[in-house]
Amino acid sequence: MKECLNKYKCHGLWAAVCVLMVHGAKLFTNNVGIDTEDLIHLGSPFYDGWLNTGRQGLVLLKYLTGSVEYNPYFAQMMTLVMLAVSVLAFVMLWDKVAGVTGSVNKWAAYGCMFLWISHPILVEQYYFTLQGVEIGIGMVLTAVALWLVWQGKAQKGSKKIYAFLLSGALLLLTFSVYQIFVVLFIYGAVTILLLDTLRKPDAKCKGILAVVKDVFPYAGVFLGAFICNSVVTSLFFSESDYLSSQVQWGQLSVRDCVYSIAVHVRDVLTGQNSIFYHVSFGALCAVGFIAVLCLIKRYGAALLFYYVALMTTPFLMTVVCADEPAVRSQLILPAITGYILYVDVLLMKCLGCDGAKKTAKKSSGIKWQTVLLAAVCILGGVSQMQISHRLYYTDACRYAEDEALGRALIQQLEPKIGEDETPIVVIGCHEFQGNNACLEGEIIGLSIFEHDVEEEPRYYWSTRRVVGFLHTLGYDCEQLPDKNIPYAEEFAEDMDVWPGKHSVEHAGDMVVIKLSEINE
Known part of the structure; x- marks a missing residue:
């Protein structure tokens, strides 16, 4: 252990530096986003919603880590700590499997x-600070589960069984933390199998039977954990169609589904149509693919098989949903972007070894490939970092605007509600204005006052957001029951739009807030 810590102390320091450079703005801020406002407002009853969507592992980790009562600053700090630890855990795993050293x-x-x-996908994910720590823990546990399977393959008897059982137990937990951890394990298994292939340059040993033998332990542990988790979830927890509602198969034509999948693949590889995708990923994939083709003779078709399998992992959720998944759930893309660079360097070293044998020269003759990869890494990484910084800035501006609106509403509500606890309803929405330096993401850049407006029953869930947000500002009020909202909509037709004089009005036994005109 001491030797391992000494070996990776510089890696750990660099991970910490990267986290602070990119995500330092996340530390010790008062920014409150959606869901976080609900957790602060409701407390532990909020977790019932997670249980109903099959995320019992996430709730369990909350209890195990002693963070059931939400602590914003602690959550922000530990989210960044666990990000650094989780990335370092995977790098250590890959180094161990690859068995390579050197500068x-x-x-x-x-x-x-x-x-x-x-x-920048991580910025979207960590917008939801309430689950950031547990996401990081889940990634670390996934790395440990992968290591156990890899180690278990080399063991015999009871040691092998114990390693596989422990790995399965960890996966049973992580699969119920966040649905993307199912894909993360598949991705992690492919990364290990690819590195294992590079470690043993013997094409004769990499036939179909050898591939099946290599894949079987990972597939067995995966299926065991997946089936157990599915059974437990269906029997005791999941009562929501949250996940099934995201699947477009059967809702759209097969042609439209296939087209949506193809468009997402194209956008990710070329960096089109989204600030969350960058062309550097496609460039790294192309470099690696060419290198793999050059090495097939030495390493066998298994190398090509694993590389192609690796390329499919960011799109597994896309295929399942037949549509582009929510950006925050595409956690495989940041991981594979880093891994592709890592494995490309190893592939170039392998090409250099082949070249050295043919020309009797040292492998230093491949310096131009190293320079190319370094350039792609620096340009791509800096570009990603700039997007991430702008997203953090945007969220800071969004919160400042939401806070100002919230406090202005409180001033209007206090004399109207008094001590009678008259329920409120918010009609319409308020859109975040921002400035030229802001950058709208998927969730980042949206005001709390514009979420869930069209969710049925209309204005009920958006009002719940507002009530929760006002609570975070220190003001408590009651929400109007959904059965009374139609009357509030009718009453609001003759009201002024905020910040008009008559934009906050009594309507019998309720107070109506009109933020915008009503859309039919």
């Missing part, structure tokens, strides 16, 4: 961590 490999690890940590 070139160290720089590959540094580049991998930079590309992974700087990815």
